[in-house]
Amino acid sequence: MRSDSGPIALRKMLPFSRRGGRKPSTSSDHASDEDHLLMDEELGQKKKRYTPNIVINQKYNIFTFLPLVLYEQFVVFFNLYFLLVALSQFVPALKIGYIVTYFGPLSFVLLVTISKEAMDDYQRYKRDKEANSQIYQRLSPSGPHTIPSSKISVGDLIIVRKDQRIPADMIFLRTTEETGACFIRTDQLDGETDWKLRLALPSMQRLSGDTELMNVEGTVNADAPHKDIHSFMGTFTYLDKTTMAERTESLGVENTLWSNTVLASGSAIGFVVYTGKDTRAVMNTNHPKTKVGLIDIEINRLAKILFLVTLCMSVIMVGLNGFHGLWYIYVFRFLILFSSIIPISLRVNLDMGKTVYARQIENDTSIQGTIVRTSTLPEELGRIEYLLTDKTGTLTKNDMELKKLHMGTMSYSLDTMDEIQAHLASACGKMNMPGKSRRNIAWRVKDIVQALALCHNVTPSFNLDEEITYQAASPDEVAIVRWTEQMGMVLVHRDINTIRLRITATGEYLEFEILNVFPFTSESKRMGIIIQDKQTQEIFFYQKGADAVMSSIVQYNDWLDEECGNMAREGLRTLVIAKKKLTEEAYDLFKEKFHEAEISMHERNENKQAVIESHLETELELLGLTGVEDKLQDGVKNTLENLRNASLKIWMLTGDKVETATCIAVSSKLVSRNQQIYQITKVSSTMEAFDEIDNLQSKTDCCLVIDGESLQFCLDACREEFIEVATRLPVVVCCRCSPTQKADITCLIKDYTKKRVLCVGDGGNDVSMIQAADVGVGIVGKEGRQASLAADFSITQFSHLTKLLLWHGRNSYKRSAKLSQFVIHRGLIISVMQAVFSALFYFAPIALYQGMLIVGYATLYTMAPVFSLVLDQDVNEEIALMYPELYKDLTKGRSLSYRTFFTWLLISVYQGGAIMVLSIILFEDEFIHIVSISFTALIFNELLMVALQISTWHKIMLLSEITTMLIYIGSMWLLPTYFDMSFILTERFVWKVAVITAVSSLPLYIVKIIRRRFAPPSYTKLI
Structure with a gap:
C-alpha cells in the first residue's frame, strides 16, 4: 500500500439519494465527479485538489481586518451616527468646536473594540499555527518521515502515537495493540468524556509489519464529507495475494479516527480520507447566530427615538427663528450641537457593566464552577418566563442503580x-x-x-x-x-x-x-x-x-x-x-x-x-425486565418550587416514557401538590388532536403530559391551536422527545409568545435546544461537556439556577436598566441646556460648552459615579431568594420602558431648563461666568442624581462620588479658559451654584420621599 503514487487508490463516492440515484454535492469544497474516482497513477497529482489540511479559526487576515472590523462597528446605529457627526466637522459651514471633541470619544470606543478584536484574532492565529505545525510521521516506501500537520494530504498513511491528536479524518488500518482495537478520547469533538472503542481493519491488522502496508493493492470507497460524526459508510477492496482473489471489507464509524480526537491507547496507522474543511471536526464547528439581549434591543429602539427628538429640536429651533437664510445648514449645526443626546458612551458603559456581572457570577462561591461563556446576556437572566429543561442528567444525577428485576413469575428488589x-x-x-x-x-x-x-x-x-x-x-x-x-x-x-x-x-x-x-x-x-x-x-x-x-x-x-x-x-x-x-x-x-x-x-x-x-x-x-433508578439532583425540588413561585412556566422535555417522566415530574415537585395531570397520548388523527385541545381549554392550572408522537401530530395538524393552549399552562411534560423536537418547541414558544426562553440540559442531544433558546444553560455532567461548551452559561448542577436567575439575573437587569437611563439622562440634560442657551440668544447654533468641558463631562467628571451603579442592589440576597415572587416584576420590563424613558426625558427637560435659565438670570457681566456657574451646577446635579438613584450604598460608590468632586474642583485651576478663579473663589459663585443645584435636584428628592411613603415598591415591604 503506497500513499504517494503507489498501487493504492482512493475513491470518494457521491452520496446516494433514498431512491438510489446519485445526489449532487452542494458544497463548493467537494471535488467534481471525475475527482471522486482516482486511478493509481493519478493519486499523487489529484489529491492536491482536496482541501489542504490547514486549521483556520481566524476571523480576519491582514487585508480584511480593518475593513471588516470597521464595517461591523458602523452597522451599529450609535457608532454610525457619531461617525457622521464627526465627519461633519470637516465641512467649514458645519464646524462648531474642536474636531477632537467629536472624534475623541468615537476613536476611544473604536480603539477599545479594534484592540479587543485584534487580540482575540491574534490568539486564534497562534492556536492555529500551533495546531498546523504539530509534527507527525508519514509512512512512505523509504520508511517513516516527519511531516507537519498542514502538509498532510488525502491518501497519506499517518502514524499516530498515544496521547497525540488525530490530525485528519482517517481510516484505522493498524495498531500496536494485540487486540486490534484502541480507544480514543472524543471530548473535544462531541463533548463526551467516555472513551470510544475503535477497530483496525482485520486484513491490515493481520499483516506481519507496518512496512507491509506499502505492498498492499487496494481501493478505499468513502462517502462524501458530511457532518454526522456517528455515521460513516465505505468499503475497502484489496487483492488477497495468498489466493489472488479480490476481497471487500465494509468500513463503518468504528473503523474511523476523526480529526481532533486523541489516541488514548497504543499507536495507530491511519489512511487519510478527509482533510481541512472536509473533516468532521471542522464541519461541526458551526457558528450559531449571535444572541442579542432584550435590553440591547430596547436601548436600540430608544436610540432611534432620541434621534427623532434631536431632529425635532433642531427643526423647532430653526423654525422659531423663521427659517431665515441657510436654514438647512442651521438644522445640521443644531443636530451636531444636540448630538450628545445619543450618548456614545452608553455602549461602552453597558459592555463594561456586563463584564462586571459576568465576573460576579463566576466568583460567586455558592455556585462554584459557573462559567459565563456569552458575556452579553447577563441581563437576560432577569427576564426569563419559560424554562425548558431536560430530565436525565439535568433534573436527575445520571447516577444509575439497578433497583428491580422482574422475570414474569418472580420479582426482586434491593431487599x-x-x-x-x-x-x-x-x-x-x-x-x-x-x-x-x-x-x-x-x-x-x-x-x-x-x-x-x-x-x-x-x-x-x-x-x-x-x-x-x-x-x-x-x-x-x-x-x-x-x-x-x-x-x-x-x-x-x-x-x-x-x-x-x-x-x-x-x-x-x-x-x-x-x-x-x-x-x-x-x-x-x-x-x-x-x-x-x-x-x-x-x-x-x-x-x-x-x-x-x-x-x-x-x-x-x-x-x-x-x-x-x-x-x-x-x-x-x-x-x-x-x-x-x-x-x-x-x-x-x-x-x-x-x-x-x-x-x-x-x-x-x-x-x-x-x-x-x-x-x-x-x-x-x-x-x-430491569428497573434502573436515576436519582434526583441535589436541591432539585426546592429549585423547581422557587422557580414556579417566580412565575416561570416550566416545560420538561425528555426521551423517557410517559410513566417515568410523570413520576419524576411529581417526585421533583415540578407538579405542585394539588395540580391535576392531563395526559395526551397516542393521538393519530386531526379530530383527536382538536378534541384534546378543546378539553385543555378549560384547564388553566394543570400539568400537561404529552408523548412525542402526539406532540408531533399536534404540531403538524394544529400548531397554533396547540401552542396557544400549552403556553397558558404552568407545567408541560413532553415525553419521547427527539433533539429536533426539543429545538422546534423552543423556537415555537419564542416565536408565538415573544417571551424570553431559557433552556437547560447536559447532553449532546440538548445542544440544538440550548442554541435555539434566548439563554442556553449547560450542565457539566456525566454525559460530558458538549452542552456546557455550546451554552451561554455553564453550571455544575441544576440547583444553581435559583441564584443565577433570582439574584444575579435580577441585579444584572436592574443595574443595566438604571445605568442606561442615567447615561441617556446625562446626554439629554446637557442638550436641553444647549437648546435653552441657543433659544435665549436669538436661536444661534453656538456651542455652550467646548473642548475639555464637553469631553470631560462624560468621562472624568461623571463616569465613575455613574458606572458605580453596577454595584447597586435594590434588595439583599437573602430577600431575593426568600421571596421568589419578586422576580415576576422583572419580567414585565418596568425597569426600562417607554414610561421610564419619558419620565427621564421630562426630568432632563426640567433640570436642564432650570440650570440654564437660573445661570443666565444670576450671571454677572461676563459670558465665562455663565459657563462656570452652569457647568458647576450641572456636575453637582449629576452627582446628587447618582446618589438619588442608589438603593444600597457601597464604599466604592461613596469613594467615586468624593473623588470625582475633588477632581472637578482641582481641574478648575488647570482650565483657565473656562474658569475665572477670581470669581470661582468668591461667595457669590458658591451661593449661586448652591441655589441652582438645589432648585434642579431638590424637588426630585421630595418626589422620591412622597412616593416611598404612599406608593412604595413591592420589595420595600420586605426590607
Whole structure:
C-alpha cells in the first residue's frame, strides 16, 4: 500500500439519494465527479485538489481586518451616527468646536473594540499555527518521515502515537495493540468524556509489519464529507495475494479516527480520507447566530427615538427663528450641537457593566464552577418566563442503580437481591438447592444475569490497586454491569473478539467469543450481541432495549406491559432483555446476508437492519425486565418550587416514557401538590388532536403530559391551536422527545409568545435546544461537556439556577436598566441646556460648552459615579431568594420602558431648563461666568442624581462620588479658559451654584420621599 503514487487508490463516492440515484454535492469544497474516482497513477497529482489540511479559526487576515472590523462597528446605529457627526466637522459651514471633541470619544470606543478584536484574532492565529505545525510521521516506501500537520494530504498513511491528536479524518488500518482495537478520547469533538472503542481493519491488522502496508493493492470507497460524526459508510477492496482473489471489507464509524480526537491507547496507522474543511471536526464547528439581549434591543429602539427628538429640536429651533437664510445648514449645526443626546458612551458603559456581572457570577462561591461563556446576556437572566429543561442528567444525577428485576413469575428488589446471589451460586454448582422448581429458578436467574453481563458495550479496566472500573457511553450499561458484579458474575475482560466473566462463588471463568455487535441507536432503541460460548460452542443472540420496540419482538407474554407501567410509575428506567439460540447453519446464513448489506453503498443501514429483523429478531425468549433508578439532583425540588413561585412556566422535555417522566415530574415537585395531570397520548388523527385541545381549554392550572408522537401530530395538524393552549399552562411534560423536537418547541414558544426562553440540559442531544433558546444553560455532567461548551452559561448542577436567575439575573437587569437611563439622562440634560442657551440668544447654533468641558463631562467628571451603579442592589440576597415572587416584576420590563424613558426625558427637560435659565438670570457681566456657574451646577446635579438613584450604598460608590468632586474642583485651576478663579473663589459663585443645584435636584428628592411613603415598591415591604 503506497500513499504517494503507489498501487493504492482512493475513491470518494457521491452520496446516494433514498431512491438510489446519485445526489449532487452542494458544497463548493467537494471535488467534481471525475475527482471522486482516482486511478493509481493519478493519486499523487489529484489529491492536491482536496482541501489542504490547514486549521483556520481566524476571523480576519491582514487585508480584511480593518475593513471588516470597521464595517461591523458602523452597522451599529450609535457608532454610525457619531461617525457622521464627526465627519461633519470637516465641512467649514458645519464646524462648531474642536474636531477632537467629536472624534475623541468615537476613536476611544473604536480603539477599545479594534484592540479587543485584534487580540482575540491574534490568539486564534497562534492556536492555529500551533495546531498546523504539530509534527507527525508519514509512512512512505523509504520508511517513516516527519511531516507537519498542514502538509498532510488525502491518501497519506499517518502514524499516530498515544496521547497525540488525530490530525485528519482517517481510516484505522493498524495498531500496536494485540487486540486490534484502541480507544480514543472524543471530548473535544462531541463533548463526551467516555472513551470510544475503535477497530483496525482485520486484513491490515493481520499483516506481519507496518512496512507491509506499502505492498498492499487496494481501493478505499468513502462517502462524501458530511457532518454526522456517528455515521460513516465505505468499503475497502484489496487483492488477497495468498489466493489472488479480490476481497471487500465494509468500513463503518468504528473503523474511523476523526480529526481532533486523541489516541488514548497504543499507536495507530491511519489512511487519510478527509482533510481541512472536509473533516468532521471542522464541519461541526458551526457558528450559531449571535444572541442579542432584550435590553440591547430596547436601548436600540430608544436610540432611534432620541434621534427623532434631536431632529425635532433642531427643526423647532430653526423654525422659531423663521427659517431665515441657510436654514438647512442651521438644522445640521443644531443636530451636531444636540448630538450628545445619543450618548456614545452608553455602549461602552453597558459592555463594561456586563463584564462586571459576568465576573460576579463566576466568583460567586455558592455556585462554584459557573462559567459565563456569552458575556452579553447577563441581563437576560432577569427576564426569563419559560424554562425548558431536560430530565436525565439535568433534573436527575445520571447516577444509575439497578433497583428491580422482574422475570414474569418472580420479582426482586434491593431487599431481595441476596436471593439472586444464592440462586446464581446454586446454578454455578457452589450450592445445592433442593427441589426441581428451585433448580429451575436458579437456572433462570443465571440466564438473565449472564445475559446482562454479556449484552453491552462496557469495557473493564484496572487501576493500580487492581480495582475494576468500567468505560461505557451509557451510564445505564455501567449500572447494570456493576449490578452483575455484585450478584457474583464479574466482567473482567473485553476486547473486540472476547468477553471473559468470573464467577465469584466458584472462581471459575466463562469465556465467550464476540461474533457481532449491534450498537444502540436512537432510531432502533435497542442493542444486541451475538456470542459463542468457547466451552460448549453454543451461539446465542442477546438483545436489550426499550419496551416500546421489544414488546413486538419477544415471544407472547401477558405481564410485560403491566410491569413496565408499574416500574415507570416508580420513576424507574426500564430495559427488556431477551435471547435466542442460533444453530451454526442459521448463523452462517445470517453472516452471509449481513456481509452483503455491510458492503452495500446504497441504503446500507436500512439493509443491515432488515437482515437483523428477518434473521435474528423473531420469537426471542423474554428473560426479564430491569428497573434502573436515576436519582434526583441535589436541591432539585426546592429549585423547581422557587422557580414556579417566580412565575416561570416550566416545560420538561425528555426521551423517557410517559410513566417515568410523570413520576419524576411529581417526585421533583415540578407538579405542585394539588395540580391535576392531563395526559395526551397516542393521538393519530386531526379530530383527536382538536378534541384534546378543546378539553385543555378549560384547564388553566394543570400539568400537561404529552408523548412525542402526539406532540408531533399536534404540531403538524394544529400548531397554533396547540401552542396557544400549552403556553397558558404552568407545567408541560413532553415525553419521547427527539433533539429536533426539543429545538422546534423552543423556537415555537419564542416565536408565538415573544417571551424570553431559557433552556437547560447536559447532553449532546440538548445542544440544538440550548442554541435555539434566548439563554442556553449547560450542565457539566456525566454525559460530558458538549452542552456546557455550546451554552451561554455553564453550571455544575441544576440547583444553581435559583441564584443565577433570582439574584444575579435580577441585579444584572436592574443595574443595566438604571445605568442606561442615567447615561441617556446625562446626554439629554446637557442638550436641553444647549437648546435653552441657543433659544435665549436669538436661536444661534453656538456651542455652550467646548473642548475639555464637553469631553470631560462624560468621562472624568461623571463616569465613575455613574458606572458605580453596577454595584447597586435594590434588595439583599437573602430577600431575593426568600421571596421568589419578586422576580415576576422583572419580567414585565418596568425597569426600562417607554414610561421610564419619558419620565427621564421630562426630568432632563426640567433640570436642564432650570440650570440654564437660573445661570443666565444670576450671571454677572461676563459670558465665562455663565459657563462656570452652569457647568458647576450641572456636575453637582449629576452627582446628587447618582446618589438619588442608589438603593444600597457601597464604599466604592461613596469613594467615586468624593473623588470625582475633588477632581472637578482641582481641574478648575488647570482650565483657565473656562474658569475665572477670581470669581470661582468668591461667595457669590458658591451661593449661586448652591441655589441652582438645589432648585434642579431638590424637588426630585421630595418626589422620591412622597412616593416611598404612599406608593412604595413591592420589595420595600420586605426590607
